[in-house]
Amino acid sequence: MFDLSDSVVLVTGASRGIGRAIALEAARAGADLVLGFRADAPGAEEVSARVRKAGRDTRVIRADLRDRAAVAALVREAGAWKGRLDGLVTSAGTYDGSSTEEVGDREWDDVVRIDLEGTFRTVQAALPWLRAAGRASVVTISSVMGSHAAAGAAPYQAGKAGVEQMTRALALELAPKIRVNAVAPGFVRTDMNRGGHEDPGFRRRVERSTPLGRWGEPEDIAPVVRYLLSRDAGWVTGSVIGVDGGIALR
Numbered sequence: 265m266f267d268l269s270d271s272v273v274l275v276t277g278a279s280r281g282i283g284r285a286i287a288l289e290a291a292r293a294g295a296d297l298v299l300g301f302r303a304d305a306p307g308a309e310e311v312s313a314r315v316r317k318a319g320r321d322t323r324v325i326r327a328d329l330r331d332r333a334a335v336a337a338l339v340r341e342a343g344a345w346k347g348r349l350d351g352l353v354t355s356a357g358t359y360d361g362s363s364t365e366e367v368g369d370r371e372w373d374d375v376v377r378i379d380l381e382g383t384f385r386t387v388q389a390a391l392p393w394l395r396a397a398g399r400a401s402v403v404t405i406s407s408v409m410g411s412h413a414a415a416g417a418a419p420y421q422a423g424k425a426g427v428e429q430m431t432r433a434l435a436l437e438l439a440p441k442i443r444v445n446a447v448a449p450g451f452v453r454t455d456m457n458r459g460g461h462e463d464p465g466f467r468r469r470v471e472r473s474t475p476l477g478r479w480g481e482p483e484d485i486a487p488v489v490r491y492l493l494s495r496d497a498g499w500v501t502g503s504v505i506g507v508d509g510g511i512a513l514r
């Protein structure tokens with residue numbers, strides 16, 4: 265079930281958090297991994313070592329998704345590595361929780377250029393490789409905030425809503441050979457929201473509003489991505505799958 269043997273998968277944002285867990289899960293499923301990261305080289309190397317320990321091959325590539333040339337180079341190198349790309353997971357992302365008055369150029373630009381445009385440019389650059397694979401799967405990472413509004417963080421929420429609609433549009437455009445789906449996590453314990461889960465009041469509010477009663481772990485997200493990458497999801501495209509402890513039901 266959910267086997268990824270003989271496939272090559274590029275995961276962006278693989279140095280930490282959700283992308284890291286996805287890379288390790290894909291390696292356990294038999295994939296060789298290209299690990300994209302921006303700054304955390306030791307993190308990426310640690311993931312690489314664990315992938316190798318699981319018996320799979322890896323390549324670590326630094327690329328800042330705000331730089332289009334770097335995105336193109338990342339994907340070119342990733343595809344050329346084994347001469348193929350069967351899967352792409354766009355987990356690299358950033359969050360900004362500023363109120364609207366506080367959003368300056370940097371806050372807007374980072375969220376839009378990394379989360380939204382970075383996702384698009386990565387898929388766009390990977391297309392020749394994904395098409396050549398015959399059957400390929402793309403998994404984008406949205407958020408519960410891509411469809412459920414919260415006060416504050418308007419640019420982030422707009423970016424994630426954009427990722428979801430982009431996912432549906434790409435699914436239509438790229439069918440039947442390339443499937444494109446999104447996973448929309450709820451509150452997951454990573455560096456991205458460390459301030460939130462280290463604040464006892466906020467941590468408890470999330471626990472209370474999450475029907476399954478706890479924060480998610482990166483390992484809660486990874487198996488769903490593994491499924492979407494696999495042939496077992498061969499009739500699934502254009503879906504946005506919430507992995508959120510039920511918080512979207514509120």
Ligand SMILES: NC(=O)c1ccc[n+]([C@@H]2O[C@H](COP(=O)([O-])OP(=O)(O)OC[C@H]3O[C@@H](n4cnc5c(N)ncnc54)[C@H](OP(=O)(O)O)[C@@H]3O)[C@@H](O)[C@H]2O)c1
Binds near residue numbers: 328450453
């Ligand atoms: N954590 C949550 O509660 C949650 C909830 C919903 C959705 N999400 C989404 O899940 C995805 C992963 O989030 P996370 O929680 O795992 O975050 P995280 O722990 O902060 O990790 C972010 C990852 O993205 C990479 N990254 C950031 N900016 C980049 C850039 N400009 N270019 C290339 N890579 C960049 C980082 O690379 P470096 O390590 O090298 O800096 C890191 O690998 C994001 O799209 C996020 O929006 C997270």
